[in-house]
Amino acid sequence: MNGLLLLHGTIVTVDAGRRVIEDGAIAVLGDRIVDIGHAQDLEPRHPDKKVVDCRGKLIIPGIIDAHGHAGHALIRSIAADTYSLWMRIVTPTYYHCATRDYWYADGLIGGLERLRAGVTTGVSIISSMPRSDDPVFSINHARAYSEIGLRDIVCVGPAGLPWPHPVTRWESGAPIGRQVSFEEMIEGTEAAIETLNGSADGRIDVFVTPFTIVPSLDPSNPTTPDLxxxxxxxxxxxxxxxxxxxxxxxxxxHSDAFAGQIRMAFQDKENALLGPDVHLQHCWGISHDEVDILAATGTHVTHAPPGRAVPLLDMMSKGVPVAITSDGVSPSRHFDMFQIARLAQFTQHLLNNNDRYLLPPGKVFEMITIDAARALGKAHEIGSLEVGKKADIAIINMRQPHLAPNWMVVHRLIHQVVGSDVDTVIVDGKILMQEGRVLTVDVDQAIDFGEREAWAMVKRAGLEAHMHDPGWGQISRTFHKPIMLPGSAS
Known part of the structure; x- marks a missing residue:
């Protein structure tokens, strides 16, 4: 067979005209879309292509998650009940207890979760705070995504202060501690770029990712103007x-930013980590002046709901390009971008006097497709279904009670569709999952491997102490003894 022909589905193109094509068809040759339109027109033009029957199904661009974390898939829920301490628990775990095999296992589990939810492109920051001292971490994670067949943007760069930074590597089952300088982090970043960027037929890329754009400020919270x-x-x-x-x-x-950092970064206009080649996650509590700086510099912003302190509508109204992301998946998140997009919409309704006219479904869907592609500098290749673009496609089974009747399909995508409704996924013109069955890797073997690596790290890091009971019968979570952090005295 010479390529694919997707026939008789409803197509949400997200092209310039935002066409929704009933009884549509898409022809794929190699890794590209070569024809798109009505089934009655395309079927006679492409008699040699393998037909994928899409009756009763919705054909959409592959979903794009422009900010997530490698490592999180295998520690989710741990320390979820002590959120104020979460970074102080998991970051030392990543920096002192993660092996090279852990990152491969996490890539398999996280990649499969994304695949099954129709996410064809994901951003993966190596650790909660980027760890670049060992390029094999990035290489092993990317290898998993490559085997699955997804696109992966590996994000590595200098960790936050202090520099040098203490790390531990595990060799032959034994921990070896050392101090890693800032320049060694840069060298590790370059090694990952040299090895991975553009690999897997162009499906793997690397972005330079410092933890935050201004390391002297609080890396996880807004900083007031006096500081x-x-x-x-x-x-x-x-x-x-x-x-x-x-x-x-x-x-x-790519980096994180919070209030105070954008204004300070702009002091160094020559090297500021702002501009059209940058996308910043979070932006909690930023001022009106900082919104203006983002707009003036063309900096992209990515937002993970709920994000109560994010001036989302202010940014969008001033022309700041914004995409929705998972920030997945730990301690209590997931990679289902349909549910995440719905949460982003719902949160804005609640924060703005229950104004249900804000962020209509079409805009929200753009924020996980074409807007996210723009944030990654890839809108010329992915994010919409158009002739000449990459054949990254998700097909949704609409023949289900919660999706019937099959009308107002963009509303359905944002209001009712969940990741498990994804039926088939195509990346670069290759079918990775068909009718819910993953074709590229053995899912059971991957889960077994992930379970073993996750429990091994729990043992190394003593994370059993952060596996709390679910709080049966409690209206509010309480604790009977102080929470012990890694390295603290018992």
Whole structure:
């Protein structure tokens, strides 16, 4: 057979005209879409292609998750009940207890979860705080996505302060601790770029990802103006080195930002980690001035709901390009972007006097397809179904009680569809999952491997202490003894 012909489905193109084509068809040759339109027109034009019958199904662009974390799939729920301490529990775990095999296992589990939910492109930050001292972590994670057949953007870069940073590597089952300098983190980042960027027939990319754009400020919360005053030498050095690496290798930049950081980063206009080649996650509590800076510089923002402190509508109304992301998947998240998109819409309704006219379904769907592709600098290749673009496609089974009757399909996508409704996934013109069955890897073997690696890390890190009871009968979670952090005295 010479390519694929998807026949008799309803197509949501997200093209410039935002066409929805009833009884539609898409012809695929190699990794590209070569024809799109009505089934009656395409079927006689492509008699040699393998037919995929899409009656009763919805054909959409592959979903894009522009910010998530490698490592999280195998520790989810751990420490979920002590959220204020969560980063202080999991970050030392990643930095001192994760093996090279762990990252491959996590890539398999997280990649399969994304695949089954119709996510064809995912961003994967190596650890909660990027760990770049061992490029094999990135390589093993990307290998899993490559085997599954998905697109993966591996994000590595310098960790937050202090520099040098303590890390532990596990060799032959034994821990070996050392201090890693900032320049060693940069070297590890370059090694990952050199090895992975553009690999797997172009499906694997690498972005330079410092933990935050201004490392001297709080890396997880807004900083008030009396504390966010002036860039330090280390702030300027990080920005300059990240910019140098991005230019040298021709890669994009991704990072987190919170209130105070955008205004301070803009002090160094030559090297500021702002601009059309940057997408920033979170942006909690940023000021009106910082929104203006994002708009003026063309910086992309990615938002994971609920994000109560994010001025989402202010940013969008001023022209800041915004996409919705999972920030997945730990401690209590997932990679189902349909549910996440629905949560983003619902949160904005609640935050704005229950104004249900905000973020209509069409806009929300754009934010997990074409808007997310723009954030990644890939809108010319993915994010919509158009002739010449990559054949990254998700097919949804609409013949289900919660999706019947089959009308107002974009409303259905945002209001009722869940990841498990995805029937078939195609990436680069190759069918990775058909009628709910993964074709590229053995799912049971992957889950067995993931279970073993997850429990092994729990034992190494002593994470059993953070597997709490579910709080039976409690209106509010309470504890009977202090929570012990890694490295603290008992």
């Amino acid at each position: 966010a005053v002036k860039l330090t030498d280390k702030d300027r050095m990080q920005a300059r080195r990240v910019r140098e690496i991005a230019r040298k290798w021709g890669v994009r930049i």
